[in-house]
Amino acid sequence: MSELAAVAHVLRRTTFGPFPGQVEAAAGLGAAGAIETVLGAAALIPGEPVFDEDDAAGTDGAVGKWLGLMRDPSAGLHEKLVWFWHGHFTSSHDKADAWALMWRQHLVLRTHALGNFRELAHAMTVDAAMLQWLDGDGSTAAAPNENHGRELMELFTIGRGPYSQGDVRAAALALSGWTVTDDGRASFDAAVGNPRDTVLLGRPVRTAHDVVDALCDRPECARFIAAKLYLFLVGRPASDQRVGELAAAFAAARLEIRPLVEAIVRDPEFTTAVYERPRYPIEWTTAAFAVCEINDVARAFDTLTALGQAPFYPPNVAGWPPGMRWLDPGAAVLRAELAVDAPALPTIANAPDPVTAVLTRAGIYEPTTETLTAAKDLAFALRRYPRAQAAALLGFVLTTPEFILA
Template identity: 70%
Template sequence: MDESAAIAHVLRRTTFGPFPGQVEALARQGAGGARGATGVIESVLAAAPLVPATPVFDEEAESASDGPVGSWLRAMADPAAGIHEKLVWFWHGHFTSSHDKVDTWDLMWRQHLLLREHALGNFRELAQAVTIDGAMLQWLDGAGSIALAPNENHGRELMELFTLGRGNYTQRDVRAAAVALSGWSVDDHGSVAFDPKSGNQRAVELLGRSVTTVRDAVDVLCDRLECARFIAAKLHHFLVGRVASEQRVTELAAVFTQARLEIRPLVAAILRDPSFVEATYARPRYPVEWVTAALAVCGIGNAATAFETMNTLGQSPFYPPNVAGWPPGNQWIAPGTAVARAALAVNAPALPEIAGAADPVAAVFARASIYDPSPGTRTAARDLAFELRRDPGRAATALLALVITSPEFTLA
């Protein structure tokens, strides 16, 4: 793999790019004081977190450029974004809440800011905070749960999906966790409060340890080796694109445990391992990732177009389908999605640049940051350019549609 292709690979996995011209700029400057993929890995790890503008909470204009989705998409599309922005997205798919059930955008945005605060911080602190977050309490029916008759949904998902994984607890543990998590409420103004009268006041046994409060329960879960393994395996799959071997999970869990569940050392261990750079095109570019990159390649900066396309492809911020989040898998790049993807090329602002290039094929590949096209993709592009050579505008549209629907662009 040449240097440009390696840089593009790192950016596809650790950011929402690469964006036009970004790979060339990083190659020229020797990102992070080193060349190629190694330098870019260190650069994205060191990049400062972005601070999105506070959105307008208009329930009738969720896809507006100044709404919650638009504000987050601008951060995703910022070339200055590093791994932090990608981790905000990862945690949104892990500690899920959806505006389909959560009352207000204000609550959803507060949770978003919470994920931003802890995205590369300490997992224990993140789990403690999100467990009593207003949006999460509404989403998992934790709001209004009382110790004498607790709602078990919150406690079950905290263990199964957020900390331990399936099979690492019993129904008795679910009941104990539910009791410890009881007593919290969210009022009409979005304020979260604990009521000692309805909350738990007695010790219960959770996974062999005595707990009374939310903090006690989350500490017990985070202290389990199963938690370190579960989070390490899930982050590895997300960043590398492949299921980690048992040995690799053990190694990463040890890193995570020794770091006292600090997320940054775990992420760094995943990215710095040779397996990360070697695993090219190993997973789909999920719709939010693909749309953000494709809009930049096409020169489109319209939040409504982004939101509409993401919805068509089945994924949009703040609307996970269920508490398990968005599933991994190749269903995201099913052939039936190609038409919706290709539609972005029609009348795209970038077409004149491609049509006016001395070599439109080279220009469109460069704009899409594809430096290692397969022989099949390269031949298809050359054939299209030749067939439509007398109509540069039409050729540019066809080439752009071909490239953004190619395996090299729809995979990460």
Template identity: 70%
Template sequence: MGCQGGGVDELAAVAHVLRRTTFGPFPGVAEGLVGRGAAGAVEWALGAKALRPVTPEFDEDVEAGANGPVARWLGLMRDPGAGVHEKLVWFWHGHFTSSHDKVETWELMWRQHVVLRRHAMGNFRELAHAVTVDGAMLQWLDGAGSVAAAPNENHGRELMELFTIGRGSYSQQDVRAAATAMAGWTVEDGEVGFVREDGNGQAVQLLGRGVVNVHDVVDVLCDRPECARFVAAKLHYYLVGLPASEQRVDELAAVFTQARWEIRPLVEAILRDGSFATAVRTRARYPVEWVTAAFAVCGIDDPELAFGTMTALGQSPFYPPNVAGWPGARWLDPGAAVARAMLAVDAPVIREIAAAKDPGAAVFARAGIYDPTPATETAARDMAFALRRDAEQAATGLLALVLTAPEFTLA
């Protein structure tokens, strides 16, 4: 069951890059990059243009309508031309979290999505400023309606603990100061406003510096060395799949600081390092990654079904479970294997696979698996032989096997 087109090692290396920098690899994309190698695939992913979504229809009674926010986003995730930018939109959604479970309208959630999309590969400081006074975030973290005389501390605490400098880098007094300076914002009828009388009028001390308003707070936090380290370490794990060593965090934090909080140089430093190339299948694919890739392999185009499948596996776009985002779970519950395999039943691509000269090779290629383990390759060969009298049944079995194989469920 050999690979089709291009050297096995090159295709496997390119597929690794695409698993980490896109929601694929989608059928045919790795083959289209043959000759560029892994380094060229990185450059392709970095150079891919940011995709622009069409404004969705907002229906509060429908979570995943054909033209709603979820469908619009999933459509961009599965676009073969999507590169690192699209992957970073998802990363920031799990970092600067807000959920429609609490946020009043889809319009507010979509506006925040546009903010994350605008700054996904831009400047972290600008992103932090924009999202901190975003309407969805103000509602999600109880910043809306907070008054300086008796501020709600939730927004300020999470801004420090989860978004910028991390736990243990501040005191309760700092939380109180941040909350006081961040007060005065409102969200009424979907519009963000500021009530001067409810805001702060004099400097308070935050981490040894005076702050008066929310933007002072964001600047103080971004200036802290802990911020560069916190963001660099989290982004490294997302892209590499392994925790960075203290030395590596120091190196990446230095890149980030010297770039004045520009995100792209940090991403480039991570992707071009040798540690990225060798960290193959070091973490589970997140449900949103697995579903998007699996639907492409199966030839399924159904955003509502995709959303339902992601949700069943533990992730729902626009619905993170809490302010910390999705937990660092393994995502590989054995009980979900049957549900994953069921996608193969009546998949639109079955006839194409069945008609292939080598159905096993065709399935592996569609799934972007160019380096199957001997165990997986043997299982596929045995299945193809056992079901050889019914080509479509054999194709279905091969597809189900590949969708649940470690080579596909790991990133």
């Protein structure tokens, strides 16, 4: 693999790029240097959005603010992990009362994205948007709602299997007493909460924080999180042996996320696992809009909605599933339509070699023979119509395997 192709791969997996010119700017770093750069990049700090329930996808809305950060060339791995945790500790504005709740939860993810998993789990368990999303809001010891406890175990910490229905009931009881106040804050009322110890997975617990600690201390927790992060970043499932190694290191680091992530992206498997998974819609859309030079938040949100992965709107408590289902051939037309009247067309049309120009803009440095031949044939057929040629090439490249895979 060439150096430029290797750097492009690193940026595809660890950021929402690469964006035009970004790989060339990193020339000389190599894959290892690019990894160190994204690991060392400072976390971006968002401005306060405008909480307009009718225009959340506007430039100054919650969605717009986040998409702007994703498209920032200075964003490093931290930004990618903010997205990962949003798909792990899911909550949706479909059920949360207001954008202010969703944004405060978003800031929790930003604070802990590369921090400590236990602290993240503590904060998210009693987060107002999460309480509403998982029906923990208003759950009392007299009538505990089991949904919150079940999902905290199954989806957020230890995965399926190591708990019983009795453990679900115990978790629900210990999680009771939390409500969301009229001003959107989480509040605990001891008068309706759990008054005494109950047993969860063989351990006495009484409060929500006891539950989180009990789950984070389980060996299944380190394995569950390590395996999920590995799949997201590397693109293929880790072997049982590798999961065990990563989980042991994660547990030894007291569930600090950064050392786990560093171990994953510095593993040779990471740099060789090229095009092993789909470029998820949020990744594809952010990169494609940059390639096309389209800066329209509302259109980006519409595209993401059509592709099935709109920020702040996960489909269910399990978030967006991994896997090849995202490569729906029916989406090819939607993807290619971005090229129509794209602001980048004059740059491509005026290039000495439009094929090379469009591939480079898209971060494709080692196209397959099939892709390169098809692009050259297309360029030749439209050689007398530079703008139409540029639009056809751009639409084609946005739908190639090299661009829709990561």
